Amino acid sequence: MMAKQVEQDQLYIGVDGGGTKCRATIYSVKHGVLGTGLGGPANPLHGLERTLESIMVSTQTALQDAGLRVEQVHELNAGLGLAGVNLPALYDKIMQWEHPFKQMFLTTDLHTACIGAHEGKDGAVIITGTGSCGFALVNGESVNYGGHGFAQGDMGSGAWMGLEAVKAVLLDLDKLGASTSLSKAFLHHFNANDAMGIAEQMAGQPSSGYAKLARYVIEHAKQNDPIALSIVTSGADYISRLARRLLELNPPRLSMIGGLSEPLLNWLDRDIAEQVSLPKQPPEMGAIYFAIQSVEQELLKANI
């Protein structure tokens, strides 16, 4: 409990970086959450400078929201959860940053999402939003499946569903594949007359552009369109397989995170769906738990 005593004099900031925005939360062990802030895109794989800028913007707005002075940034113990820092080169680059924090602890966004979902404890998470992946952490051992990116991985994700739907619609409109009610919906969505009109608008679109179409796939699957149904069920089958792989590690809890978690839940294998619990805390709180645990470990080491 020695570590606990020290913590009570400490301020923490948890930062969750993402492809479209960056969230920060300032936390004191005595008073709980003091304030939150929002910044721009913070995926270092898409630009390191931009990521560091977004982290600073979200930090400054969180300081303001917490009623703290700008200089108090130097008092913050920061926990950062960022994509891609499983790559040693990227991890090192960010650790070399002359950050303004008291201390900085860096890990993957998957790790912080997982410990957030389980309030600092062991567990597993499946993320299904624009992309998809799975992560579990049990007794210090972690595993990571999927998450290989658009268009070669991330089955069951929004971008994957959107791409599979566009493929099926283009085949249908060329009379080279099965008929689907998605075709009419997409022609209307794109204000197009034919396959080429849709193909042109989707050419070169990033994963987020395809993910926007996922809601049609879910909607038409619910209406029993065979193509939409086959996309959703094969995506859900993959997520069930992903869950089984994570459960091999015997995590005490399993949560799903991301915009497609709720719609996909109904299509998962029943025994898997029954094991899914709601995440307890958001990833930025996970980043705070990570910072607290890292400070505790350093203190333990210092006292040995």
Next chain:
Amino acid sequence: MMAKQVEQDQLYIGVDGGGTKCRATIYSVKHGVLGTGLGGPANPLHGLERTLESIMVSTQTALQDAGLRVEQVHELNAGLGLAGVNLPALYDKIMQWEHPFKQMFLTTDLHTACIGAHEGKDGAVIITGTGSCGFALVNGESVNYGGHGFAQGDMGSGAWMGLEAVKAVLLDLDKLGASTSLSKAFLHHFNANDAMGIAEQMAGQPSSGYAKLARYVIEHAKQNDPIALSIVTSGADYISRLARRLLELNPPRLSMIGGLSEPLLNWLDRDIAEQVSLPKQPPEMGAIYFAIQSVEQELLKANI
């Protein structure tokens, strides 16, 4: 035969634009092919300036090869086959070019490939290289199927095969999909230890990067690997369906063009494979036929 007489005093140049290079052939009705030239990338969808530059480089080298003077570019009736000019906006932009030719006639690369393959006559072509598409021209009517681009279209193409193979290998290595002999081959090809090592190297690769992997898929399909076999047969099934759609127009001939034509031929439906004839001439000769036909039509109009 009046048109024929005029042609004999005329010089033609046929230009076939492509994503990696541009080929030009200079032709006289009296003496046949006089010379050929090569230029850089000439896909106007990937850059108009670069395309026009590549057309000029290939033209100049063809003039040199033909023993003609640089100024004789003004005597050439040019036929151009370029990707994307089915889009009116792109067609107009290129037609507004202050080209140095005597006259310039512009059409799609599919059109010139088709009339090249059938020596100026009606017919159908299926192109299976990095991408895939089908085109037929019969009695002035043309149809165009597929060719919707990577990763949403172009089934049966090299890029499509490569992508499907990478997807299957990543699933296999994560133990989330069926085992395939492609996994060992890809780990070796990428000098990688795991799925992430492959995923990282392929992330953001253009279609040509995936197409390079197609040869493994064909090779492992021949060795009866179930995954490779299922990729090749479902690609070939699509090409057979594409052929059937084109044959609805009753073209007198059907040819296949591109690096995957020959390997795919064995996997097509037998009745389709039996109808495939070798292309008689390359696309740049098709561009010359197109220019000759366009000049003839203008003369006919002028004489009415």
